[in-house]
Amino acid sequence: MTSSRRWVLYAVVSFVSLGSSYTIARARKPTPPPRPKVTTDSVWLDQAGYGTGPHLLAYVLVSANCSVCARDEVKSSVAQIRGRLRAKYGLRFKRIAVIGVAVDKDLKGGLGYLSGLGLDRFDEVDIGGGWLNEQFTDRIWRAGVSEALVPQVILATRWVESRGDPSMRLDVRPDTVLRVVKGGSEIVQWIKRGTPLEYQARVDTAESR
Numbered sequence: 001m002t003s004s005r006r007w008v009l010y011a012v013v014s015f016v017s018l019g020s021s022y023t024i025a026r027a028r029k030p031t032p033p034p035r036p037k038v039t040t041d042s043v044w045l046d047q048a049g050y051g052t053g054p055h056l057l058a059y060v061l062v063s064a065n066c067s068v069c070a071r072d073e074v075k076s077s078v079a080q081i082r083g084r085l086r087a088k089y090g091l092r093f094k095r096i097a098v099i100g101v102a103v104d105k106d107l108k109g110g111l112g113y114l115s116g117l118g119l120d121r122f123d124e125v126d127i128g129g130g131w132l133n134e135q136f137t138d139r140i141w142r143a144g145v146s147e148a149l150v151p152q153v154i155l156a157t158r159w160v161e162s163r164g165d166p167s168m169r170l171d172v173r174p175d176t177v178l179r180v181v182k183g184g185s186e187i188v189q190w191i192k193r194g195t196p197l198e199y200q201a202r203v204d205t206a207e208s209r
Contacts, residue, residue: 016165042162050162052169053094056197058085058123059135060156063103064113069151074184077191079117081153084195090195094160097123097137103150134193145181153190155197 021207041207045051058081062069069075076159082098089096102110110127126135131148141144146152155178161171178197181190190196 001028002124007109036197044077045162045168049095050160050168050199051094052160052162055095055097055160056085057156058082058096059097059101059102059153059156060098061136061150062113063153064106064109065104066150069113071184074151075117077188078151078153079121080191081195082121082123084191088195093157097167099123099135100125101133101135102127103130103133103136104128105188114178117128143175145177146182149182151184151187153187155179155181168190175184 008056017065042051060078060081062078068080082096085098088174098121100114100117102125104110104113105128107128111125114122114125114127126133138146140148145154156175157178158175159173163169163174181187
């Protein structure tokens, strides 16, 4: 083989090797991670449960010392409230919150009752204070929404105006009572009827504590 042919063969082999190395290098180049999606303030506020719009609240007033509250059918009905409201009204309200209010002076007793129903059946709990429990005081003694008795469910709506820029601010309007469901039997029937809401104050009478 002449020197000129050797030189041409060397050049071809070198070019092919260089091309292969470049192709392999490109193939092994790591893929950059996807860019995070931009979330607006309104989307974030909605996802966090602070979105602008109507909010539905159910104040569930009970007591570990209440014989009516201890009935199996009443406990079963109370435990269904959160799931029923979310399933039926989830698209109507920006947020639905069920607040378990145990009107007991004994914190362990009140917590035990709510825990027996399942704490995951509530979004908030307020325990203790007896008849001066803060939630009970706000709704019964101050606002006069209903009588001082358990069990009962006070359904209310409120308008919340929210913003997240430059800092989060929530404008929370006063509650408007939709319905008061009083007594164990009425709570059971209310669940069976599909948890209807009325956009005006209404008191359903039944037996109490």
